Amino acid sequence: MSQSRAPTSMACPSRDAVEGAVFPGVREERRPPVDERLAPPETGVEYLGGEWFIAAPADEPHATRHSDLTHVVRAHVAPSYKVAVDMLTRTGPKSDFAPDTSVFPADPDPQTGGRRLEELAFEVASEQALSVTSAKARELVRRGVRRVFCLVVKQQRMFEWSRAAEDWVRLPEDAFIEDRCLVTPLPVRALLDAADVDDAVAHALLLKAPAPIKQALTDTRLAGELEGELAQARRAVLTALEVRGLEVPDLVRAEVSRCSDLARLEQWHRRAITATSAIEAVDVGGPMNDTEASG
Structure with missing residues (x-):
């Protein structure tokens, strides 16, 4: 999302008030749980430093690219992970903000019982200055997020944030994001071009094979096997x-070709x-076969 200063009429606490009220006497290096709130949820307020x-x-196209990104990422995540949109993450005593898309372990944190820190974070940048996104990336990495990405609409x-360079590194359009969170490498092109979104999602879902897709594949295989038996x-x-040297009229060939009843064909x-004739062998004009009845 794009960021802007809040209107002065909104009663949000000052930096000193927040630090004093929420963390009285606490040293800055203290790391609160990632789901302990500094920002009021559902208000759009975030804290950074x-x-x-x-x-x-x-606005569009930022909003549509955000939707496409989340759609593609959600399809690619492994079963043991979850995907969230605009989920607040407490990165430190002074920061509590929401990456556009987050990938985090499904199991709760064994120490806090709350949610665990995301391993991947994605930002979509459009109107906001890239410096804001960079500051977020530093905070997320410092907190322990393994990888942070930014789509500049x-x-x-x-781009991916580089710890070594302390800056963004551009990913080639034909590159793939490989990670333990993903069931298959995520094509960068699918995050940049809306035309590739559905193809990438379909490929990932085929590999994950949820129950409806397994059933569809089974039905397709069985239908193919049946069609092969019918053709034979x-x-x-x-x-x-x-x-046998019998003349086979066109109407007999047509009747045989459209029959979808194995028992009748046998x-x-x-x-x-x-x-003694093809007409005698084949019930031309007889009871409707399955194809005719279903049509």
């Missing part, structure tokens, strides 16, 4: 008639071995 600001709603570029049975009927095949 003791300064508070408003995380303003986004206007430039259509993807149809060929057997026509071949038996032709081998019956026609048996008849074709002894029948």
Whole structure:
């Protein structure tokens, strides 16, 4: 989200008031739990280094890129992780803000019983200065977030925060983000180009194979097997008639070709071995087969 200073009419506490009220006498290096709040949830207020600001709603294309990013990331995460949007994370005594998209372990923190720190964090930058996003990245990394990424909408570029360089490093469009949180590498191109979003999501879901996809794949396989058996049975009927030198009218071929009842095809095949004509072997104009009945 883009950031802006809050209007003066909003009654938000000052930096000194916040530090004094929430952490009386506490040294700055103390690390509160990640889900202990300094910012009031659901208000849009965030804190960064003791300064508070408003995380303003986004406009298009920022909003749509945020949606696409979360959609792609959610599809790629491993089953033991969760994905959150605009989830507040306490990075220190003076900072409590929400990355645009976070990936964190599903299991609770064994020490606090609350949620665990995210391992991946994604920011979408548009109107806000990149310096604000950089300050967030430093705070997140200092807190222990393993990797922080930034999608710059206007430039259509993807960056990852480098601890060594203390700066953003651009990721090539054809690169992939590989991580233990992901079931398959996440294509950077899918985060930059809306045309690649659905393909990337479909590929990830096929690998994860949730129950509906498993059922769909099973149904497709069974349908393919049945169609193969039907094709073989149809060929057997026509071949038996032709081998015996019987004339096979077009209407007989059409009846055999559209039949989707294996039992009927097998019956026609048996008849074709002894029948005196193709018409005698095949029930042309007889009871509707499954294809006709379902149509």
